[in-house]
Amino acid sequence: MNAKVEAPVHQHRLRNGLTIRMKEVRTAPIVSVWMWYRVGSRDEHAGLTGASHWVEHMQFKGTPTFPADVLDREISRCGGYWNAMTWLDWTAYYETLPNDKLDLGLRLEADRMINSLFEPQEVESERTVIISERQGNENEPTYRLAEEVQAAAFRVHAYHHEVIGDLVDLNSMSRDDLFRHYRRYYIPSNAVLTIAGDFRSQTLLKKIRAEYGFLPRLTPPERLLRPEPEQQGERRVEVQGPDETAYLQISYHAPPADDPDFFPLTVLDSVLTGAASLNLFGGGLSNKTSRLYRALVEGEIAASVQGGLAATSDPFLYSIHATIRPDCSPERALEIVDREIARVLEQALSEDELLKASKQARALFAFNSESVTNVAFWLGFSEMFADYSWFAEYPQRVEAVSAEDILRVASKYLRPSNRVVGIYRPLNGRNHG
Amino acid sequence: MAEMEESLPQLDVRRLPGPDTILRRVLPNGITVLVRENFTSPSVVISGYLPVGSLDETPEQAGLAYLTAQGLMRGTTTRSFQDIFESIESIGARVAFVGRTHTTRIFGKALAEDLPLLLDVIADVLQDSVYPEIEFERLKAQHLTSLAIRDQDTQSRAALTFDELAYPNHPYRLPASGYRETVQDLRVEDLREFRARRYSPEGMLLVVVGAIEAQKAVAAVTDALADWKPGTASERPPLGNVKRPTTKQRKDVYLEGKSQSDLVIGVVGPSRYHENYLAAALGNNILGRFGLFGRLGEAVRKTAGLAYYAYSSLTGGPGPGPWQVNAGVHPANIERTIHIVTDEIRRFSSQPVTREELHDNQANFIGSLPLRIESNEGLCGALIHIERYNLGLDYYQRYPQTIAAITREDVLDVAREFLDPEWLVIATAGPKAETGS
Numbered sequence: 119m120n121a122k123v124e125a126p127v128h129q130h131r132l133r134n135g136l137t138i139r140m141k142e143v144r145t146a147p148i149v150s151v152w153m154w155y156r157v158g159s160r161d162e163h164a165g166l167t168g169a170s171h172w173v174e175h176m177q178f179k180g181t182p183t184f185p186a187d188v189l190d191r192e193i194s195r196c197g198g199y200w201n202a203m204t205w206l207d208w209t210a211y212y213e214t215l216p217n218d219k220l221d222l223g224l225r226l227e228a229d230r231m232i233n234s235l236f237e238p239q240e241v242e243s244e245r246t247v248i249i250s251e252r253q254g255n256e257n258e259p260t261y262r263l264a265e266e267v268q269a270a271a272f273r274v275h276a277y278h279h280e281v282i283g284d285l286v287d288l289n290s291m292s293r294d295d296l297f298r299h300y301r302r303y304y305i306p307s308n309a310v311l312t313i314a315g316d317f318r319s320q321t322l323l324k325k326i327r328a329e330y331g332f333l334p335r336l337t338p339p340e341r342l343l344r345p346e347p348e349q350q351g352e353r354r355v356e357v358q359g360p361d362e363t364a365y366l367q368i369s370y371h372a373p374p375a376d377d378p379d380f381f382p383l384t385v386l387d388s389v390l391t392g393a394a395s396l397n398l399f400g401g402g403l404s405n406k407t408s409r410l411y412r413a414l415v416e417g418e419i420a421a422s423v424q425g426g427l428a429a430t431s432d433p434f435l436y437s438i439h440a441t442i443r444p445d446c447s448p449e450r451a452l453e454i455v456d457r458e459i460a461r462v463l464e465q466a467l468s469e470d471e472l473l474k475a476s477k478q479a480r481a482l483f484a485f486n487s488e489s490v491t492n493v494a495f496w497l498g499f500s501e502m503f504a505d506y507s508w509f510a511e512y513p514q515r516v517e518a519v520s521a522e523d524i525l526r527v528a529s530k531y532l533r534p535s536n537r538v539v540g541i542y543r544p545l546n547g548r549n550h551g
Numbered sequence: 552m553a554e555m556e557e558s559l560p561q562l563d564v565r566r567l568p569g570p571d572t573i574l575r576r577v578l579p580n581g582i583t584v585l586v587r588e589n590f591t592s593p594s595v596v597i598s599g600y601l602p603v604g605s606l607d608e609t610p611e612q613a614g615l616a617y618l619t620a621q622g623l624m625r626g627t628t629t630r631s632f633q634d635i636f637e638s639i640e641s642i643g644a645r646v647a648f649v650g651r652t653h654t655t656r657i658f659g660k661a662l663a664e665d666l667p668l669l670l671d672v673i674a675d676v677l678q679d680s681v682y683p684e685i686e687f688e689r690l691k692a693q694h695l696t697s698l699a700i701r702d703q704d705t706q707s708r709a710a711l712t713f714d715e716l717a718y719p720n721h722p723y724r725l726p727a728s729g730y731r732e733t734v735q736d737l738r739v740e741d742l743r744e745f746r747a748r749r750y751s752p753e754g755m756l757l758v759v760v761g762a763i764e765a766q767k768a769v770a771a772v773t774d775a776l777a778d779w780k781p782g783t784a785s786e787r788p789p790l791g792n793v794k795r796p797t798t799k800q801r802k803d804v805y806l807e808g809k810s811q812s813d814l815v816i817g818v819v820g821p822s823r824y825h826e827n828y829l830a831a832a833l834g835n836n837i838l839g840r841f842g843l844f845g846r847l848g849e850a851v852r853k854t855a856g857l858a859y860y861a862y863s864s865l866t867g868g869p870g871p872g873p874w875q876v877n878a879g880v881h882p883a884n885i886e887r888t889i890h891i892v893t894d895e896i897r898r899f900s901s902q903p904v905t906r907e908e909l910h911d912n913q914a915n916f917i918g919s920l921p922l923r924i925e926s927n928e929g930l931c932g933a934l935i936h937i938e939r940y941n942l943g944l945d946y947y948q949r950y951p952q953t954i955a956a957i958t959r960e961d962v963l964d965v966a967r968e969f970l971d972p973e974w975l976v977i978a979t980a981g982p983k984a985e986t987g988s
Contacts, residue, residue, distance in 0.1 A: 146924075147563070147921055148922055191842060191911060194841050194911065195911040195915055196914065196915075196918045197917065197922060198919070198922070216918055244856065245856070246857065247858065249881075250811065250857070250881060253811035254810075254860075254879045256809075256810040257810055360806075360807050360809075361703045361808075362700075363699055363700050392640070403640055403643060404636065404639070404647075405640070406633070407637050415689070415693070418689060418692065421693040421697065441696060444696065445692075478643040479643075480643060480662070481594075481642065481644065481662050484592060484593050488591075488594065489926050
């Protein structure tokens, strides 16, 4: 009764280069359709920062076949939902729908891959909406701190700027800038279509060929490649603001997701700050038994601590974030973090700690496979930096991590010279430093 | 109209939760247990509540029920804080308790093989938590920091200000998480006494959904919690009537150094028990949710380009929760946004929605049901809803018909009853505008 046979992932590539990943999941009469493009903020030069995200917004503004109101209405009236997200390496669009509306998702993604209008008045209307989105982000001290830390960490690589872009570019970018960006990156050979849910793969493949087969075969765009040189010493940034609470962010340059060091660093993160959710929708575990919670929060230095290692295609950051109590200083918290990292380097992790990380990975893997939206997300997300086996073998790869692996990655990455230390200093609080 | 009804989504009723697939048991000590099997993933979710919340504290102790719930897992007679969390985190599970206005919510999630362990922790902390002094002081300091952050957050401050204006002399004006001044004065004895006096199995609800046979789940809950004896907590006094404001109310909170302002406009709305509640919910979907935020999204975001978000929400619970509009806008655009939103509310409460709008939103409500109950968490939420409001185990099987029967007149009646554009409560929080609107 409990046995559940894992459905295979059907993999195809059309002649125009469109990559297809499908997985049948018959838990409910639902399907989730995702279209992934290999374009994100890392593909933007100065002057065009935020273009990928803005193009994502414009993809909801309609085509001659599907005017904006029609699209929105069609999805909503069948009870479905749709959205999109732009990140460092990619942009993704999705619709989760009743399975008898699957064709709608296929048609609209094929249509807006090539036919979006980018009407000038819609571009202008969206300019203020995106600036409003950025200003909402700026209300958060942690956003302002993270933006400065990221900028300090990447002097050369285009991971330098936030996905939403710099205000100066949001004010100056033109409709034509955005349209060129769209035309360059939104082509079949630069896209991955992933679908999970209640369907028959062979029937669906015929429909996909009918909707996408006629799209042009174009050479995929070259990505902007400006590798970040190795950092030659610790960098520090400080941000001031009118709030009452201080924050500490310590960001270490970290390996990309397909690097062999990524999994040991994931396990080390779960030991230091707790096991984090694998996907982008939250849902991690509590972290009260992690080493840094015990040292910082039980040590009455911080009110909370979290860590995060992002799965990216180029080397990005492993970050530790702490919210500092008003009677303490960020500098004191930094001392404690350094002490705990030194402890990792001095004494190998125990067998119990490795077993715990392994069980946590197994549970999180199960939780992250529960909805068709999650399944389709993973089919595509893993393709952005590796392939689906990266996710499918996640529990086994965590289980294979040894204490020696942890020591190796800790000494390799968690060095002061490899990090940026960021402090948010509140002007209204007690912890001015 | 008959043609439109035919084109509404047709759901397979047999796949929806109903009397045949929900096992309901009431334990002798008063705990109600609902179970639905779902073997599509290897996890199990426990969700439910105790009927104790901030309504059971005095205004001077605002935050007491919240902190009492937060502190449950800080230590019991047999286990330390670290022991408790080691047992949960080492198996990749989650357990949380949150004190709210009417209830204290319980949530747990684990691999199905670990359900007994999860229930063991929940039973232990509910019955035998001791609130060690040192853990209480840490918890309080953490909570005070989170309240300091909240007090600098434009969304939170606008929402708090709205509640204070809309619910004068009513408990709903107070945030369940309390204020810094009230939390500062709480003592560990207050939490211990509150838990001892108020926490009881009577009226408790536990919903279990996941990869476990229903009878085994009931047996596991019985093993863990049947020995918990009912307490002697006095009945909660009935919730007083809300005296609705008879004029427009407005308050602006200034937070310097912010880039954007938040705005809340609304009224005291219907409770979930209101006979036309679903008509109000459907109308709310038309006003500020359908697609990218309904009529409000069209007017504020798409046409005027003023905001990244502008939506409405209806949060009727056991009492009359707010019916409100939220928007995040540049401070210079606050007055213009208020004007647009007020116009939309006036139109909504004076003219029937169109046939097309009604039909689209009925289709949305019906068609989205399988998506809302796809996950174990979604199913738990659905089962809690039908038990809490006595809707019957066949509620979701009747749901498509119920939604299809709502008329334009029903929506207009309930909009007229509650959404009076002359009596709106308006709260804003953010920096002062440098120029006029």
